[in-house]
Amino acid sequence: MNRLAYHQGIHKFFMMLGLALHISKPVWKHLVHLVDALTTKRFSGTLTDVHHWSFHPNHRTTLSHFFTKSPWNEERLLEKLQEWVLRQIERLAKRTNQPLFLSIDDTICQKTKPSSRATHVIQGCDWHYSHKDHQMVWGHSLIWLMVHTFTQAFPFAFRLYDKKAETSKMDLAIEMLSSLKGKRARPVYVLMDSWYPSRNSSKPA
Template sequence: MPLTYRVAHQQEINNILRTWRFPLYFSKPVMNHMVHFLDGVMTRGFSGTLTDIHRESCHSQDRRTLSHFLTHGKWNEQHLMRIIQQQSWESIKREAKHTQEPIFVIIDDTVCRKTKPSSPALSPMQ
């Protein structure tokens, strides 16, 4: 029987996901994979690989389990994005209200699909 490691920050991630009502929409295995993924991504030495995520998250399952989940898992990605966007916006509004200062938001569109480059741009990145 594999040992299950649960550290304080993993419990905190679980609590946040519960607050956002993720368990209503996602199964327990999906929730475990999300905690595993978030735990690994938020570590100090994360360089963007699944191997790093697995190594840093103290997860007891094989590294390939997370890879399989991300490529073949059954979960509603659109719903997940909607919840994250909503929670991000609420957090921004709370911070603005708390500080009584304007909040400047930079929207990163690097992952958005570019259909055609703008006319004055020499390359799509411009």
């Protein structure tokens, strides 16, 4: 299967974001393959899948090295992507005369419970209560922010919630909302569960 045409589309999108001045060619190459794998139907989240489904020409160990040691600025990449998202959503809202919505919620990325004999567990994992399963599950708890109109939505930001840290889910939500600086041309409505703005500072599991 030849993915060249698909890779060219990802490449053009990165160019549109203005990333050429911020990331090196090797990092650029890895990111193109990563996006390719992430958008593949059978992708399950492993480096093996990234290597297989994106037809990466290098050995799989280069991906591990890329994630752990490559000198690339993740925050700058996210910032450029967020700028593009805001331009797109505000253009759509203006054209259709719709308000902007910001949705905040939390979710659990469930993982396999580690064996009692495991010497290493997945970093950041803990027990969290799942409202879907009505029980405690092992995994990562994420707070995420979406920006959208009535007809189109984009993921904007997310934060990993650590039960052992002093930062609450509300603190993380405020941090993400604070990243949306400046006045918006359209009315903005924030949608969230009722406990987020409550005075009670207790942290749900």
